[in-house]
Amino acid sequence: MRQLIDPFGRKIEYLRISVTDRCDLRCSYCMSEDVEFLPRQDILSFEEIIRVAKSFAQLGVKRIRITGGEPLMRKKLPELIATIKAIEGIEEVVLTTNGTLLTQYAEPLYEAGLSRLNISLDTLNSEKFLTLTRRDRLHAVLAGIAEAKKYPFESIKINTVAMRGMNDDEVVSLTDFAIENGLDITFIEEMPLGEVGYDRSVTFLPSDEVKAMIAEKYSLLETDYKTGGPATYSRVANTTSRVGFISPHSHNFCGDCNRVRMTSVGCLLLCLGNEESQDLRTPLRQGCSDDQLTDHLINALKLKPEKHEFDLAEEVQILRFMSNTGG
Numbered sequence: 001m002r003q004l005i006d007p008f009g010r011k012i013e014y015l016r017i018s019v020t021d022r023c024d025l026r027c028s029y030c031m032s033e034d035v036e037f038l039p040r041q042d043i044l045s046f047e048e049i050i051r052v053a054k055s056f057a058q059l060g061v062k063r064i065r066i067t068g069g070e071p072l073m074r075k076k077l078p079e080l081i082a083t084i085k086a087i088e089g090i091e092e093v094v095l096t097t098n099g100t101l102l103t104q105y106a107e108p109l110y111e112a113g114l115s116r117l118n119i120s121l122d123t124l125n126s127e128k129f130l131t132l133t134r135r136d137r138l139h140a141v142l143a144g145i146a147e148a149k150k151y152p153f154e155s156i157k158i159n160t161v162a163m164r165g166m167n168d169d170e171v172v173s174l175t176d177f178a179i180e181n182g183l184d185i186t187f188i189e190e191m192p193l194g195e196v197g198y199d200r201s202v203t204f205l206p207s208d209e210v211k212a213m214i215a216e217k218y219s220l221l222e223t224d225y226k227t228g229g230p231a232t233y234s235r236v237a238n239t240t241s242r243v244g245f246i247s248p249h250s251h252n253f254c255g256d257c258n259r260v261r262m263t264s265v266g267c268l269l270l271c272l273g274n275e276e277s278q279d280l281r282t283p284l285r286q287g288c289s290d291d292q293l294t295d296h297l298i299n300a301l302k303l304k305p306e307k308h309e310f311d312l313a314e315e316v317q318i319l320r321f322m323s324n325t326g327g
Contacts, residue, residue, distance in 0.1 A: 003060040004260075004297065006270075006304040014228050014259035015056050016065045017049060019077065021264050023070040025098050026134035044266045046080050048284050050087075052262060055293045057089035063228045065094045069264065072101040078112040085113040094118065096159065100137050102144030110151040116227070117148055117156045118186075123167050124177060132166065149181065155227075157184040157244070162210050163203040171213045179218075179241045186231050186244030191272065207245040214243060228258070248272075254306065268297070270304035278303065 004012035022037050044052075053064060064084055071077055085093045092115035099119040102109075109117070121141055123129050129138040148156055158178050162168065171187070178185035187210045190203065211234070214220065219237035226233070231244035261269040266281030278300035283292065 014063045016261040018264040019074045020069040022073045057087045062091045067096045078108040082112040099141040099144035103147045106148040120159045162187045162205040164205040184242045188246040207247040276303040
């Protein structure tokens with residue numbers, strides 16, 4: 001079987017697919033408040049997404065994560081997930097969501113075969129939530145988490161972007177929330193994507209500092225648990241919860257990178273922190289064969305850089321927002 005191996009010998013087994021750039025929140029680190037969403041005809045159809053997923057599976061990809069924007073704003077998403085899950089070679093399909101629509105979609109997502117669920121939650125304070133997301137929807141997220149817990153997903157995890165001066169005072173309370181609800185939680189160092197109107201070097205909160213805050217209250221046990229992504233995990237003693245850390249700045253993980261991203265318009269991004277990419281929408285809409293699509297994917301891997309070059313002391317290096325990139 002042909003496989004996706006980049007110029008540095010890394011095998012690609014993980015694909016993140018953004019199905020929309022639209023979102024019902026406006027998180028400050030993810031998009032501008034006056035964001036203009038793309039015309040719908042620019043977004044890949046489900047049929048196009050499925051073709052790409054099948055080609056990646058034939059090249060050794062085993063895990064697919066569905067992202068946005070907010071992916072649940074894409075109608076009939078559970079049907080897409082069920083179709084992707086049925087592709088030969090795909091071992092699991094996972095989803096990253098802001099949680100606001102889970103009261104409606106948790107059950108159909110589980111029935112579609114979704115393996116794991118990641119829910120973004122940066123604060124438990126309604127006023128702070130409004131400031132960070134520019135929308136008063138914390139109640140919807142908490143209700144969505146409660147609904148998701150009714151179904152036996154393999155795991156439900158909270159994702160928190162840790163920011164000094166914004167939510168650093170909630171690191172422990174967010175960990176408390178995860179433990180009390182039998183969930184895992186991952187703290188993420190903010191990615192410098194897009195111009196957000198504040199100095200990220202000031203809000204930067206390293207993972208080691210976050211971990212030290214949690215360790216003041218909880219005993220953290222080292223573990224080799226992995227979910228296929230860049231997070232490293234510790235188990236919280238005497239609980240069922242794990243605490244993860246994604247540290248693109250303080251603990252570069254590029255040497256083990258096994259993933260690529262496809263945006264909602266079919267742009268294959270080879271690295272989150274670089275602009276190298278391959279247009280897949282054009283050949284798809286020009287009627288390329290399956291073999292030609294496979295060749296496009298293999299050729300694209302030649303562009304994958306060795307590492308990202310995030311530097312908080314410099315001007316914004318990557319102009320695209322996270323909402324355009326895919327979470």
